[in-house]
Amino acid sequence: MKPVLSLLSPIMFAALSVSLAAASPASAQDSSVGKRVEKLEDEMRAVQRKVFPGGSSRYFEPDIAPEPAAPAAPSTTSSAVSDLIARVDTLESSLATITGQVEQNNHRIKQLEDKLAAATIAPVSTNPGGVTGGSGAGNGTGTSTPSPAPDPERVNGVSSIIMPVSGDQGEDAYIYGYRLWEAKYYPEAQAQLKKAAEDHPKHRRASFAKNLLGRAYLDDGKPALAAIALYENYQENPSGERAPDSLYYLSTALIALNKKTEACQTLAELQDVYPDASAGRLSANIARNKKTANCK
Template identity: 70%
Template sequence: MKSILLPALVTSLSASLLCAVPATAQNRNVDKRVERLEQEMRAVQRKVFPGGSSRFFEPDIRPDAAAPATTSTTTSAVSDLITRVDALERSLANLTGQVEQNDFRIKQIEDKMAAATTTAPDPLAAPSSGTAGTETLTAETSSTASAPDPERVTGVASIIMPETGDDGEDAYIYGYRLWAEKYYPEAQTQLKKAAADHPGHRRASFAKNLLGRAYLDDGKPALAAIALYENYQELPRGERAPDSLYFLSTALVQLNKKTEACQTLSELEDVYPSVATGRLSARVARGKGAADCN
């Protein structure tokens, strides 16, 4: 991106600088102006230093014709020359300032471009053998939220949080209801809040597991893998820790990491044998088929 934009910036800068120089200055021959200025300087020098050596001054004025110049003539010529040099210096200073300002603007644009082209994190890091995920799991970058849909806002507002007196239970059930109605982003927010606000509640394991499922249903398998692995790691005795390992294998299959998915299912069978052969037996069999486990 940078290589395409910079030539256009340079062209724009060149045009702006040309516009900054007066039209008369563009149409004059710089070499002729410098030559004329040097000739005038020589003339002034001859008047200030009459009879100077021809080694330094051209013999366009005869030595015998040279006469001491009056103070007023000398002062007038020098003043005129100083005025013209001052004008040239002011023009150069103005042009230099414009160049510096444009350089600064280009630097700002390049910095913004560099920030905009920062690459997103790599996909999920694979769990190591026999541990179902000792390596760090990298989150997917979330897409930019679109403007709220009035119909969606109304639908979410229609889902009421229960009030049973058990805040942990009510927080989880509200997240579950949002998920069941397929309001996945809202469910994710609520389930994260439920687990964070009630970490010691039995429903914390449920909330973290359902959070992973909400990410899966929302098409975000890398975020799902993070939430599910964290539930298994942080709450291994939680009621939904075995389920999180199963859904973690599902997320890994979606991320084209079938070998790691098989390792995760093996971990499930080793750590929770009774659940793997009982309540989750059908899911474990489907998971092995999806991951092409031997």
């Protein structure tokens, strides 16, 4: 609404001019102030037409109107100043009304924008492996599209994998996720490994769970998700037992994403931060990825 404010800002100067006119007995000043107020009234009419197009003439008369009867000349300077003050009061009242209306409109627009934004962000839900059925999103005809029926063979296969009960809940949660991954039930393994890490963040197996989560994403053909999970495991728990492995598999995910420069940087950091693991159990894997990424 900047154009509106730029037209209304001279009103404050008009009020100051009226105060000066009241303090001076010269009639020339009255005439000058009167012309300035008339100019402001014309500008206010333009604002009224812009903010309230087609609105009523509640605050100002139309620009084109029948010729009014010639007003009697003011008898004294004080009466002219009083008339100017009254006209400026009208301008200020109109300004307050228009400003209030603009603020209300802006508030309503903000509420509509918030509702629209909330309506366009659909909640994300996952159903790893399609183990359970349910209704899908509406198809626009008032009916819902059902999800595909679960594969009975897959359901039976997942059900056959039992979570161990050793008394160590963090260990059991990770081992169950590992068994799902080993059986190639990758979506189910992803859900379980993520849950294991979230439920037992201080357990030593949390580092194993997040690292294996990244590998499960890689094996499931989702290198972008793998890169996120592996980087988070290294960043959040760099002293974890599988932090070096997460850097190695992160380089693998970056290669799959055709980001070979970043993969080489990751391998260099792995060798710099974890020299023992790099020279030991991960040495062959690092050499292979360096060759694949054309690292110098």
